[in-house]
Amino acid sequence: MADTGTITAPQKYNEETLIEELGYDDHFHDHHHGDKYQSSFIFHYIFSMDHKMIARQFLITGMFWAVIGGLMSLVFRLQLGFPEESMAWLKPILGGWITVNEAGIGTLAPEFYYALVTMHGTIIVFFVLTAGLSGTFSNLLIPLQLGARDMASPFLNMLSYWFFFSAGVVMFLSLFLSTGPFSGGWTAYPPLSALPQASTGSGAGMTMWSFSMVLFVVSVLLGGINYITTVLNLRTKGMSLWRMPLTIWAFFVTAIIGLLSFPVLVSGILLLILDRELGTSFYLSEIFIGGSALDHVGGSPILYQHLFWFLGHPEVYIIILPAMGIVSEVLSVHARKPIFGYKAMVYSILAIAFLSFIVWAHHMFMSGVNPFISNFFVIFTLIIAVPSAVKVFNWIATLFGGNIRFTAACLFGIGFVSMFISGGLTGIFLGNSAIDVQLHDTYFVVAHFHIVMGIAAFFGMYAGVYHWFPKMYGRLMNETLGRIHFWGTLVGAYAIFWPMHYIGMAGVPRRYYSFDNFQAFAHFDMINKFITVAAIIVFALQVLFLINFFYSIWNGKKLTTKNPWKASTLEWTTPINPGHGNWPGRIPTVQRWPYDYGKGGNDYISQITPEQEWEREYDEAH
């Protein structure tokens, strides 16, 4: 570094002047388009077409669902940890699902236990970690970080939110059915899902589940079309693909995966609906209920599993890729270092996306697929570990030697890396079809996917919320509360899921209401109690986050500068509270890649700053 000392006299640029001089005028504010949608309360806050408002709608709706989904898990954890305790006190909320005997002891109805597990999974996977995560941040950041006024089609964007909202309404109503919501697992395997008489939740509950999912898919598709089109068409001048922040790469590839995989789920659900309503036999064959044979002949339940997991596996990457993008950005900014291996990061996203389409049958090793075909899926599954490891290596290398500011956002980013490593390693166990014979459908799988997807994606989301909250609301969240939130959640989450690996290896199956009849598992009851207590504490910490979030919206510390984190990407060149169209005047043009941190002694160089004299020599020297 010393030798470059003479040439690194950093030139001072004023951002306003840069935008004025180098920005380009698209005459956006000459015609008053859009304003008519902004003027009234209804069109500003409810039927908004502004991507920033839609992002906040996705986020807050996602939070609502996270609370519901989280509370559900507490109820079934109580059942698992303290099966002998009375649940009579829940009667006022859960009503008929708690049966109270003469002695006043309340027990959770087994059917409702299954309904809770099912709804918990569906809600968290789709409503929270898909819509709440990628919906929020794709909407917020794609236009802001690319230098666009808004999405390619603000109208479709609004529709996308409202389809998501309607999907939520349908699912929510199904919670109040007298027969309960669907209860056959979030994967909705037939025959449980295909036969209304199979269980209480398989009737009206399943009908509403499938209807809700179709609405949800429409939302994802409308959103995805918009994200892709915006990324490819509305980048500002100078924003070549290789100058896009990794967040945008991640959202972009996520949208592509979604567009290619969600329609397959629709096909699968459509055939399921036909089996239920019109008597076809796509998934049903020779089934006896109550001693008499059903008419359905010639179907194959495995067919559904193929269709489901063809979506299902890409879906887990639809959840994790946005979190990865967010974490890459947040770590680089808060470590004040360029992201390590930018291109490798992009290529690994692409590789993961591609591989995610050819590994789905690793969920079906135990469903009777041909072992020879299984081998094919074992190999590709294990290959996914390669690009995943590349990413992990790059995150660690980014942090290494960095001037790390341990903000809440940064901590959650680091926590994400930790969780992704822990959960990814157990994936390698599961990916071996021979080991999966023992582990399939046990708590080992539950531990694997909660750590690698559930917790990791939540951490990515929290990193994003703490980091971009100032952009969303013009205020800061409380850092101290944020750090308590992080450390508590990190320790608590491991406390919940680490022990599950052990009980899973011992063969304890997932989705069981009670282990009373299994002597072999009796000695795990202390572990189960421990997990339940940890879960309650972790939930309480998330309430702390919510309090921090909502309190800060109105009472957080006001921003005094446009760029609180000193980040180089474009969203921080907009005014503190950007209006419709994001930039009041000209749109900035992009002069460099997004990760110039610590270059030649400069803390950061904004993407709108043109290349300077000394840099050429500097780049050659490095």
Added chain:
Amino acid sequence: MATATVENINKGRSKIHPQKFALIIGCASMMMMFVAFTSALIVRQAQGNWLEFNFPSIFNYSTIVIVVSSLTMHGAYFAFTRGSEFFYKALLITTAILGMVFIYLQYQGWLEMNADGIFLDGNPSGSFVYVITASHAGHLLAGISTIIMALLHAFILPYKVTPRRKHRFQLVVWFWHFVDFLWLYLFVLFLAAY
């Protein structure tokens, strides 16, 4: 100097209209839905217990009709841009009619299958044909409604070739070609499978 770099950087940016791009991606995603159906069909067929039957010959005629409709559609667009108002309108109407004839023929095909004892709720080999052709017909109906929009433009607005109208017309044309192509894909697959 700085401005010069900006212009250089922007060379080679794609000029395709965002709406067209969105349409292409939308079609790709619809295509995936049918890819899922047809893969399910192939996988299911390989599992045995598969009822063989004669694929209704009427689908051959519907195939011819839809291919011709794609040609007339293209002709209409050609006429529109070359200033021949009469052919523009006439061919557009022809396309709409051919589209409806296609739906009618599909319906006849279903009747023929029904008459042969192949029912929707029978062996999946028949159910697949019903479900896939009906989903395709649904997409085709969406195509017909866009043609109706185009017809309204053709007959209500004074004839004039503007970039905006050209663009909108192209969207209709592209979607129609897509549903046509989709049918060809399905038809070839059916011929191979049945």
